[in-house]
Amino acid sequence: MSARGFRSVIMTGAVASAALGCYLISLRVAFERAELEGVETKIVLAQRDIRLLETEIGTRGRLAQLERWNLKAIQLSAPTADQFVDNGFQLATLVKPDAKPAVEVPVVLASLPRETAPARAESIDDSGAPPPASNSAGDLMHVASYRRPASPAPRLAPPTKPNPAVAATIVPAKTLAKPATKPVKTATADPLAALPSGASKAKGSGIATKRSTKEPGSP
Amino acid sequence: MNAPTPALVARPERLRLVGQRRKLLALMHQRLMIGLLVYGFIVAVIVFRLVYLAAFGDHAGRKGMALSLVPERGDIIDRDGQPLARTIDAWTIALQPGKVIGDKLDLARRLALLMPENDAAQYHAMLVSKRPFYYLRRRAAPQLVAAINALGEPGLALQREPDRLYPQTTLAAHVLGWTDVDGHGSAGVERAFDERLSSPATRGEPLTLSISGKVQQALEHELSTAMQKFSAIGAAGVVMDIHTGEVIAMTSLPSFNPNVAGSSTPDQLFNRITNGVYELGSTFKPFTVAMAMDSGVVKSVGQIYNCPNELHVYGQTVHDTHPFGRACSVAEIMMESSNIGMAQIADQLGRDRQKAFLKKMGFLDKVAIELKERGRTLTPGSRWGPFETMTVGFGQGIAVTPLHLATGYATLFNGGIYRPATILKVDANHKVAPGRRVFTEETSYKMRSLLRLVVTKGTGRKADAPGYRIGGKTGTAQKIIGGRYSNSVNITSFAGVFPMDEPRYAMVMMLDAPRATSETFGFTTAGWNVAPAFSVAVSRIAPMLGVRPDKRREPNMAEVLPFVHDKAER
Numbered sequence: 130m131s132a133r134g135f136r137s138v139i140m141t142g143a144v145a146s147a148a149l150g151c152y153l154i155s156l157r158v159a160f161e162r163a164e165l166e167g168v169e170t171k172i173v174l175a176q177r178d179i180r181l182l183e184t185e186i187g188t189r190g191r192l193a194q195l196e197r198w199n200l201k202a203i204q205l206s207a208p209t210a211d212q213f214v215d216n217g218f219q220l221a222t223l224v225k226p227d228a229k230p231a232v233e234v235p236v237v238l239a240s241l242p243r244e245t246a247p248a249r250a251e252s253i254d255d256s257g258a259p260p261p262a263s264n265s266a267g268d269l270m271h272v273a274s275y276r277r278p279a280s281p282a283p284r285l286a287p288p289t290k291p292n293p294a295v296a297a298t299i300v301p302a303k304t305l306a307k308p309a310t311k312p313v314k315t316a317t318a319d320p321l322a323a324l325p326s327g328a329s330k331a332k333g334s335g336i337a338t339k340r341s342t343k344e345p346g347s348p
Numbered sequence: 349m350n351a352p353t354p355a356l357v358a359r360p361e362r363l364r365l366v367g368q369r370r371k372l373l374a375l376m377h378q379r380l381m382i383g384l385l386v387y388g389f390i391v392a393v394i395v396f397r398l399v400y401l402a403a404f405g406d407h408a409g410r411k412g413m414a415l416s417l418v419p420e421r422g423d424i425i426d427r428d429g430q431p432l433a434r435t436i437d438a439w440t441i442a443l444q445p446g447k448v449i450g451d452k453l454d455l456a457r458r459l460a461l462l463m464p465e466n467d468a469a470q471y472h473a474m475l476v477s478k479r480p481f482y483y484l485r486r487r488a489a490p491q492l493v494a495a496i497n498a499l500g501e502p503g504l505a506l507q508r509e510p511d512r513l514y515p516q517t518t519l520a521a522h523v524l525g526w527t528d529v530d531g532h533g534s535a536g537v538e539r540a541f542d543e544r545l546s547s548p549a550t551r552g553e554p555l556t557l558s559i560s561g562k563v564q565q566a567l568e569h570e571l572s573t574a575m576q577k578f579s580a581i582g583a584a585g586v587v588m589d590i591h592t593g594e595v596i597a598m599t600s601l602p603s604f605n606p607n608v609a610g611s612s613t614p615d616q617l618f619n620r621i622t623n624g625v626y627e628l629g630s631t632f633k634p635f636t637v638a639m640a641m642d643s644g645v646v647k648s649v650g651q652i653y654n655c656p657n658e659l660h661v662y663g664q665t666v667h668d669t670h671p672f673g674r675a676c677s678v679a680e681i682m683m684e685s686s687n688i689g690m691a692q693i694a695d696q697l698g699r700d701r702q703k704a705f706l707k708k709m710g711f712l713d714k715v716a717i718e719l720k721e722r723g724r725t726l727t728p729g730s731r732w733g734p735f736e737t738m739t740v741g742f743g744q745g746i747a748v749t750p751l752h753l754a755t756g757y758a759t760l761f762n763g764g765i766y767r768p769a770t771i772l773k774v775d776a777n778h779k780v781a782p783g784r785r786v787f788t789e790e791t792s793y794k795m796r797s798l799l800r801l802v803v804t805k806g807t808g809r810k811a812d813a814p815g816y817r818i819g820g821k822t823g824t825a826q827k828i829i830g831g832r833y834s835n836s837v838n839i840t841s842f843a844g845v846f847p848m849d850e851p852r853y854a855m856v857m858m859l860d861a862p863r864a865t866s867e868t869f870g871f872t873t874a875g876w877n878v879a880p881a882f883s884v885a886v887s888r889i890a891p892m893l894g895v896r897p898d899k900r901r902e903p904n905m906a907e908v909l910p911f912v913h914d915k916a917e918r
Binding site for chain 1: 402436565884
C-alpha cells in the first residue's frame with residue numbers, strides 16, 4: 130500500500146531529477162559553447178589586428194618606398210649576365226682567393242726578426258736603446274696592418290731621425306736588413322696598385338697565410 | 349415517523365433560492381475556471397519560453413560579432429599574394445548640427461583649428477544650417493579623432509566606416525582603379541569585378557590578379573626614369589606572358605594615387621595601355637612580314653625587293669629614314685625598318701588578307717581584356733585602299749592600343765596562337781583562354797631570328813641587354829597635332845620579346861613626345877630613347893620572371909645573317 134502510494138511520488142521525483150540533469154547538461158554545453166565563441170571571437174579580433182598591422186607595414190614598406198630608399202641609400206642594381214653562375218664549379222672558381230703579391234711581401238718583413246734574429250737582436254741589444262727597436266717595430270706594424278697612407282711617411286721620416294742617435298750600431302743591421310727591406314718598398318708601392326685586393330683580409334689571415342706563402346717564395 | 353418533515357418538501361421560495369445559488373455557484377466556477385485557464389496559459393507560455401530558451405536559446409554572453417573575417421569588399425592581391433587593395437575600418441568624422449548643444453561659434457573656431465580645410469565661418473555656417481548631416485573628414489587620423497572626441501560635443505559623430513585602402517599607393521593604379529564614396533568600383537579592376545568584390549558570397553576570397561607587384565614597380569620606375577630623362581609628356585608599358593596571355597605588369601604614366609583618386613587630373617586617370625590608341629609605326633612591320641610569310645608572298649627572308657630612295661605609288665610618295673638605294677632582302681628591310689620595302693610587301697599581301705589577319709589577331713576590335721576602359725581601334729575604314737594597305741603595313745594609318753600590340757607580339761611568338769589578354773592570374777580557378785591559330789608555327793619560328801637581328805644589328809641595338817636575348821622592333825610614329833602629322837613630335841615605342849630563343853614574355857614600352865637630349869645627338873626616334881629604357885627594364889624584370897641571362901644562347905641567326913649585307917653596319 131505504502132509502496133504503491135509513494136510510487137507516483139518517486140516517479141515524479143525521478144522524472145524531475147532527470148529533467149534537471151538534462152537541463153544542467155544543456156546548461157553546461159551552452160556554457161562551453163559560449164567559451165568557444167569567446168575564443169573564436171578573440172581569434173577573429175587577433176586576425177583583424179594582424180590584418181591591420183600587415184596593411185600598415187605593407188603601406189609603410191611599399192615597393193615605391195623601397196625603390197626610393199634604394200635610390201638614395203642602398204643603390205642596388207639589377208645583376209648583369211656575368212653575375213649568374215651555372216654550377217657549383219663556376220662558383221668555386223669565383224671564390225678562389227686570388228694570388229696577392231702585395232700581401233706576400235710585407236710578410237718578409239713581419240717574419241724577419243724571427244729568421245734573421247741574431248743580426249737584429251744583436252744590434253738592438255748592443256745599442257740597448259728602445260727608440261730604434263720601437264721604431265722598427267712600429268715600422269713593421271704599419272706594414273703588417275697594411276695601412277697604406279700612413280706607412281710611407283713615418284717610414285721615410287723616423288729612420289733618418291734615430292739614425293744619428295744610434296747610427297753606428299744600426300748601420301750594420303741596416304745593411305744586413307737591406308735585402309729584406311728592399312721588397313718592403315715595392316710592397317708599399319704594390320698595394321696602391323692592387324687597391325681593392327682585400328685589405329681587411331690582410332689583417333686577419335695575413336699572418337697565417339704569410340708564412341705559408343712566404344716559404345715557397347724565399348727559395 | 350408521522351411527524352411532518354418539513355424538510356422533505358421545500359418551500360417553493362426556498363427552492364427558488366437554492367436554484368439561484370446553484371446557478372451563481374456554477375457561474376462562479378465557470379469564471380474561476382476561465383481565470384485559471386488564462387493564468388495557466390500565461391504560465392505555460394512563460395514556461396515554454398523558458399524551456400525553449402534553455403534548450404535552444406543563445407546565452408547571455410553572446411557578442412554580436414561576426415565569427416569570420418569577411419571584409420566589406422573583397423581584397424585584391426597580386427600574383428604573389430601581396431595585397432594591392434584592402435578594405436579597412438577607418439574613422440569618419442561627421443557633424444549633425446541638430447544635436448549640437450554647446451556654443452556654436454566656439455565650436456566652429458575649435459573645428460577650424462583642428463581641421464583647417466574649412467575656416468571658422470564655414471564651420472559656423474554648417475553648424476547653424478538645417479541640414480541634418482555633414483561629413484567633415486573621411487579616413488581621419490587617430491590623433492584627430494582623439495582630439496575631436498575630447499571636444500565632448502554630441503553633435504560630432506565619430507564612426508568607423510569601411511574604407512578602401514591601396515597600400516601600394518600609385519602602383520598599378522590604372523589596373524586597380526578606385527572606388528567611389530558608396531564603395532563601388534569606378535574604374536579598373538574595381539569596376540570590372542565590382543559584383544565579384546562586393547557580393548557576400550565571393551568577397552571572402554581575395555581576387556588574385558596576374559600583376560606581379562615587383563615587376564610592376566620595376567617597369568613603372570624604369571618608365572618614369574625614361575620619361576623624365578627625355579621630358580616626355582606620357583609613357584606606357586605592358587609586360588605579358590605570351591603563352592597564357594596574363595598581363596604581368598601594366599602601367600600608364602603620369603599615374604595617380606587611387607587612395608585620393610578624386611584629386612587627379614583626367615590625364616592622370618587615363619589608361620594609355622588599354623584606352624589610348626596610337627599609331628605605333630614600325631612596330632607593326634613584323635606582323636606584315638609574318639602575314640606575308642604565312643600567305644606565301646614572302647617565301648624566304650632572303651627574298652629581294654627593290655628599295656629606291658623614294659617610292660612613288662598610287663599618287664603618293666613613301667620615304668625612308670635610312671634609304672637603301674639598292675636591292676635589299678626582307679631581313680634588311682626589317683633590320684633597317686624600311687618603309688619602302690615594307691610597303692611593297694604589304695602591297696603584294698593585299699588589303700583583304702591584311703584585314704583578315706588583323707581581324708584574327710583582334711586588332712580591329714576593342715582589345716580583349718576584362719577591364720572596361722578600352723579604346724576603339726582607328727582604321728582607314730572605308731578608305732582602306734591599296735595605298736592604305738601599304739601604310740598599315742608599316743604601321744601608319746591604323747591606331748591601336750599598346751595592349752593590342754603586346755597581344756599581337758604574344759600571338760606572333762607563342763607559336764602563332766592568339767589568346768586574349770587577361771588581368772586575372774591563370775591557375776586552377778582561371779584556366780588559359782582558348783586560343784585561335786593566326787600564324788603557322790613555322791612563321792612564328794622564323795620571326796624569332798628576324799627580330800633578334802633588329803636588336804643585334806639593326807635599329808634596336810640600344811635595346812639589347814647582354815644575355816637576355818631580346819628581340820624586338822622600334823617604332824617611331826609622328827604624332828598628330830591639330831589634325832596633321834607633326835615633323836618634330838613623335839610617339840616612340842619598342843615592342844620586344846625575351847628570351848628570343850625560347851620566347852616567354854612580350855613587353856611594350858612607349859614614350860609620348862620624348863625630347864632630344866645631348867645623349868641622343870638630337871634624335872627623337874625610338875632607337876635612342878625608348879630602346880635603352882627597354883634594355884634597362886628587361887635586365888631588371890627578366891631575373892624576377894625567372895629568365896636567366898645566358899650569353900651563349902641565341903636564336904638560330906644562321907637563318908637571317910646570310911641575307912644581310914655588311915653595308916648595313918652604319
